[in-house]
Amino acid sequence: MKSLEELKAIRDKAKGGLAVRDESDASTKIVVGMATCGIAAGARPVLNAFSEEVARRGLSDVMVKQTGCIGICQFEPVVEVFQPGKEKVTYVKMTADKVAEIVTEHIVNGRPVTKYTIGANE
Amino acid sequence: MYRSQVLICGGTGCTSSHSAQIIEAMEKELKAVGLENDVNVVKTGCFGLCALGPIMIVYPEGCFYSRVTVEDVKEIVDEHLLKGRIVKRLLYDETVTDTNDVKSLNETAFYKKQKRVALRNCGVIDPENIDEYIARDGYAALGKVLTEMKPEDVIQTMLDSGLRGRGGGGFPTGLKWKFATGGNADQKYVCCNADEGDPGAFMDRSILEGDPHVVLEAMAIAGYTIGANQGYIYVRAEYPIAVERLRIAIDQAHEYGLLGKDIFGTGFDFDIELRLGAGAFVCGEETALMTSIEGHRGEPRPRPPFPAVKGLFGKPTILNNVETWANVPQIILNGAEWFASMGTEKSKGTKVFALGGKIKHTGLVEIPMGTTLREVIEEIGGGIPNGKKFKAAQTGGPSGGCIPVEHFDVPIDYDNLIAIGSMMGSGGLIVMDEDNCMVDIAKFFLEFTVDESCGKCTPCRVGTKRLLEILTKITEGKGTLEDIDKMEQLCYYIKENSLCGLGQTAPNPVLSTLRYFRDEYIAHVVDKKCPAGVCKSLLSFNIDKEKCIGCGLCAKNCPASAIERTDYIAPGHKLASFAIDKDKCVKCGVCMSNCRPKAIEKK
Numbered sequence: 001m002k003s004l005e006e007l008k009a010i011r012d013k014a015k016g017g018l019a020v021r022d023e024s025d026a027s028t029k030i031v032v033g034m035a036t037c038g039i040a041a042g043a044r045p046v047l048n049a050f051s052e053e054v055a056r057r058g059l060s061d062v063m064v065k066q067t068g069c070i071g072i073c074q075f076e077p078v079v080e081v082f083q084p085g086k087e088k089v090t091y092v093k094m095t096a097d098k099v100a101e102i103v104t105e106h107i108v109n110g111r112p113v114t115k116y117t118i119g120a121n122e
Numbered sequence: 123m124y125r126s127q128v129l130i131c132g133g134t135g136c137t138s139s140h141s142a143q144i145i146e147a148m149e150k151e152l153k154a155v156g157l158e159n160d161v162n163v164v165k166t167g168c169f170g171l172c173a174l175g176p177i178m179i180v181y182p183e184g185c186f187y188s189r190v191t192v193e194d195v196k197e198i199v200d201e202h203l204l205k206g207r208i209v210k211r212l213l214y215d216e217t218v219t220d221t222n223d224v225k226s227l228n229e230t231a232f233y234k235k236q237k238r239v240a241l242r243n244c245g246v247i248d249p250e251n252i253d254e255y256i257a258r259d260g261y262a263a264l265g266k267v268l269t270e271m272k273p274e275d276v277i278q279t280m281l282d283s284g285l286r287g288r289g290g291g292g293f294p295t296g297l298k299w300k301f302a303t304g305g306n307a308d309q310k311y312v313c314c315n316a317d318e319g320d321p322g323a324f325m326d327r328s329i330l331e332g333d334p335h336v337v338l339e340a341m342a343i344a345g346y347t348i349g350a351n352q353g354y355i356y357v358r359a360e361y362p363i364a365v366e367r368l369r370i371a372i373d374q375a376h377e378y379g380l381l382g383k384d385i386f387g388t389g390f391d392f393d394i395e396l397r398l399g400a401g402a403f404v405c406g407e408e409t410a411l412m413t414s415i416e417g418h419r420g421e422p423r424p425r426p427p428f429p430a431v432k433g434l435f436g437k438p439t440i441l442n443n444v445e446t447w448a449n450v451p452q453i454i455l456n457g458a459e460w461f462a463s464m465g466t467e468k469s470k471g472t473k474v475f476a477l478g479g480k481i482k483h484t485g486l487v488e489i490p491m492g493t494t495l496r497e498v499i500e501e502i503g504g505g506i507p508n509g510k511k512f513k514a515a516q517t518g519g520p521s522g523g524c525i526p527v528e529h530f531d532v533p534i535d536y537d538n539l540i541a542i543g544s545m546m547g548s549g550g551l552i553v554m555d556e557d558n559c560m561v562d563i564a565k566f567f568l569e570f571t572v573d574e575s576c577g578k579c580t581p582c583r584v585g586t587k588r589l590l591e592i593l594t595k596i597t598e599g600k601g602t603l604e605d606i607d608k609m610e611q612l613c614y615y616i617k618e619n620s621l622c623g624l625g626q627t628a629p630n631p632v633l634s635t636l637r638y639f640r641d642e643y644i645a646h647v648v649d650k651k652c653p654a655g656v657c658k659s660l661l662s663f664n665i666d667k668e669k670c671i672g673c674g675l676c677a678k679n680c681p682a683s684a685i686e687r688t689d690y691i692a693p694g695h696k697l698a699s700f701a702i703d704k705d706k707c708v709k710c711g712v713c714m715s716n717c718r719p720k721a722i723e724k725k
Contacts, residue, residue: 001379002387004265007256010378014257017162020127020181021246034206048160051125064125065182066206 016055020063028062028107029082030054035069042095043077049099050079054107062107075118081106090118124162126203129179131245133168133331134324134363135485136175140192141165144176147192151199161203167332169245171232173484174214179227179245186227188214231501232483237464239472240288240448241488244332249367252374255335261380263451267343268388271454273303276347280450282458284470289315289406289443290518290547291623292469292536295450301430302348302438310350311434312341313441315411316357316364319403320519321570323550325474326444328486330357330364333448334371338381338394340450344440345392353394354434356411358401368396403520403574407622408441410576421578422622443548445474465491469535479516479552482507492533495525499553510555514638518547520567520574521627523634524560543634545627559656560639561646565593567631575624582625585616589632598659601647610636651725658709661724663702665713669721672697676713676722682706685713 001007032038032047050064070078075092079102082088089112091102098116106112114120130136130145145165152158169177174188178198185208187198194212201207208224216230227233238244247254255261267276280296287293302310314337318326330337341353357365372394375381383391397415404410405420412434414420433439449471453461462470469491475498478484482504489498495515499505506512514524523544525532532538536546554563568590577583592609595601613629613636620626636643645651652660665676667690677685677700684706691698699721702713714722 001261001385004269004386007261007265007386010253011256011259011262014253017124018247018254018257020124021129032206034204036205039205044160047125048123052123055123063182066126068205068207 016058019055019060027084028059030062030064030107031067031080031082032064033068033070033076033078033080034066037069037073038076038078041076041093045096046077046079046094046099049096050103053099053103057103057108059103059107072118075121081112091116092118092121125160127162127164127181128203129164129166129181129245131167131169131175131177132165132249132363133172133175133244133328134361135168135172136177137363139176141176143192144178144190144195147195148199151196152203155199155204157199157203164248165250166247167244167249168241168328168486170236170241170328170486170488171214171483172486173482183208183224184226185209185224186214186217187212231504232485232487235493235497235502236488237472237490238488239452239461239464240329240336240445240474241332241486242452243336244328244486247333249332249334250370252335252371252378252380255333259455260335260451261339263454264339264342264346264380265386267346267454268386268390273347273349276343276454277303279453279458283453283461284458284465284468285446285449285453285461286469286536287443288445288449288473288548290521290545292546295442295446298430298440298442299344299347301428302440305431305438307438309352309435309437310348311437311439312344312348312350312353313412313415313434313439314341314353314355314357314447315406315408315441315443316355316361317399317406317411318358318361318444318548319401319406319574320521320548320550321567322476322478322552323519323548324476325486325549327361327364328476329444329448329474330361331367334364334367335375336451337368337444337447338371338375340442340447341394342381342385342392343450343454344442346390348438348440350438350440351391351393353392354397354415355394356397356399356405356415359398360401365396365398372396402576403570404576404622404624407624410622411441412439421576422624424621445549466533466535466538468537473534473546473549475549475551477503477551477553480506480510480555480558481553489534491535494531494533496530498534498551499530503553506553506555510557512553513556513558514554514560516544516552516554516563516631517550518545518627518630519550520570521545521623521630522547522550523630524554524563524638525634526638543630543637545630557654557656559597559652559654560635560642561593561597561652562654562656564632564635565590565597568593568628571624571628575628579619579621579625581616581619582621582628585612585620586625586628588612589616589629593632596643596646597652597657599646599650599657601643603644603647606636606640606643606647655724661709662704663707663709663711663713663722663724665700665702666721666723667699667701668692669719670699671695671719671721672699673718674700675716675718676700679712679716681710681712682708684708 079091178187410422
């Protein structure tokens with residue numbers, strides 16, 4: 001170790017991996033339905049894509065978690081986004097390639113991507 | 123990128139209840155369902171709630187699973203990690219809300235009042251991974267000291283913080299460092315006292331097992347401050363996990379150039395070596411510890427000269443205990459004012475206690491100084507199990523004393539504890555209830571010091587032995603009132619005349635129990651009774667012939683064949699009752715635990 005910058009580089013790199021362990025008061029929660037129906041429809045790559053995207057952008061107040069069956073199995077994979085003071089947004093028939101757009105538009109810029117929500121699919 | 127992290131405690135408590143096998147099973151099960159790249163399994167240090175071990179925490183949900191077994195692992199993987207359904211039956215009940223939701227561990231009674239400074243990384247990081255330590259600002263304090271601070275700035279910060287030695291003495295750490303800066307010695311040393319020996323104490327062990335790098339970093343800071351380039355950690359060989367993790371930590375620090383030559387390119391060299399102690403209690407005394415590092419038999423020597431002037435190998439040395447070291451990097455990073463804002467007027471910061479004895483939440487807690495004993499025992503510790511009544515709390519191990527219920531609301535700090543006849547000690551806190559005999563407790567600690575006295579000075583070697591003889595006499599019902607007075611005198615004699623801390627404090631358990639529980643001593647001497655029913659010689663077992671149903675289970679199980687059937691048949695019963703032959707009875711109590719109608723009593 002020859003400089004403080006070196007130490008900082010290691011710290012920043014390792015920090016992302018530990019963020020999940022902070023007893024978070026995360027304001028935004030992204031919840032992926034991971035029951036049998038969700039997994040069968042391909043929820044796992046979606047979940048991983050969200051985790052990666054959130055970590056890549058260093059969004060410390062966002063928590064990605066999984067839950068059981070949300071109850072609308074024909075629309076799986078289902079992802080719900082909870083933000084305090086706002087109505088829950090439900091994305092349906094999710095795929096991994098929709099994730100980046102949702103994180104950018106909805107989570108960062110605060111504009112839900114309506115074309116992927118349940119309202120657009122009914 | 124892992125979407126989920128499973129933290130499993132690898133401290134000594136959980137390891138002894140098979141957490142290593144749980145980690146193995148977890149990795150196997152994850153592989154079986156193809157999640158090995160999605161879920162990260164991390165072996166951490168102690169979480170603190172040892173009573174509920176083995177402990178597993180699953181993030182991001184923060185689910186706190188307690189008393190996990192190898193058999194439970196498959197269910198956790200299949201239900202929680204694969205399908206996202208929390209395994210509620212394994213959750214620690216205090217983390218489940220009334221509405222059946224999971225709440226954060228930090229909101230439970232055990233954690234709520236705690237303030238984790240020395241333990242901040244324990245149970246959070248993988249102690250065998252230096253990157254995780256660095257991620258939590260590890261080695262940043264060393265970097266700051268080496269690049270921005272002069273040695274006198276560091277000493278001023280330490281003085282201003284008010285940090286006092288956590289090993290028990292409570293000597294101001296900044297002052298100790300300051301004493302070692304003077305003089306123009308060609309060589310100086312920095313030592314870490316990890317020879318934790320009090321019965322029931324495991325604070326330092328848990329820090330070393332959960333966060334070994336913090337000690338290395340702090341020692342390097344001290345090395346820079348006093349101008350030393352060599353450190354020694356004296357750790358007992360009975361702590362194999364701690365030793366192993368220290369070794370790994372030292373290797374990793376070398377690899378990163380955080381120990382060794384020219385650290386951070388500032389020209390500062392510092393290295394650390396381990397020295398394993400063979401487990402002699404006296405080696406926790408600073409002069410004996412240094413004698414032992416030098417390769418001699420661990421015996422204390424008179425002070426002065428103090429180690430800061432003439433210590434290891436005759437050179438100026440600073441010696442601090444593990445918990446003291448663990449506070450140092452945080453003080454450097456957050457400032458002296460931050461640290462001094464916690465605690466009481468003369469005792470700043472926090473203190474780690476190892477809770478043990480008759481208490482619900484056995485484990486490791488860190489509280490701000492000034493918290494009352496009542497808060498620690500009733501709120502954090504969860505109170506006394508089985509509805510028993512609190513009698514006393516023992517702090518300071520064999521050097522400390524017992525605190526009775528009337529001092530329950532005294533704020534815990536160095537000076538208050540001494541004023542009520544005990545001491546802070548290194549942080550063991552043993553809770554006793556109505557079933558503990560205080561004379562027996564004093565005898566237990568005396569037996570320990572008699573065993574551990576090194577024998578160099580007479581007051582300790584002979585004095586503690588005589589003291590134990592009188593105590594034994596009392597517990598056998600052969601004591602007199604005169605013995606109690608004689609014992610008290612002897613206590614003061616030993617305290618005044620012993621060479622080192624071991625002897626000077628050895629009579630404390632006797633003195634403090636005499637001070638608060640003299641009536642129990644008198645009951646043993648005058649009434650020949652042990653009120654708590656512990657001292658065997660003073661007990662007698664009796665069968666109530668009216669209650670005895672004559673089943674004979676007691677006689678069948680009696681190892682001394684001391685129970686026989688009588689001719690008496692109680693009204694309403696069909697069989698003749700039994701009686702105990704007091705001459706044959708060995709007072710083992712087996713009959714009592716086998717008696718269904720509870721006809722046997724001990725007095």
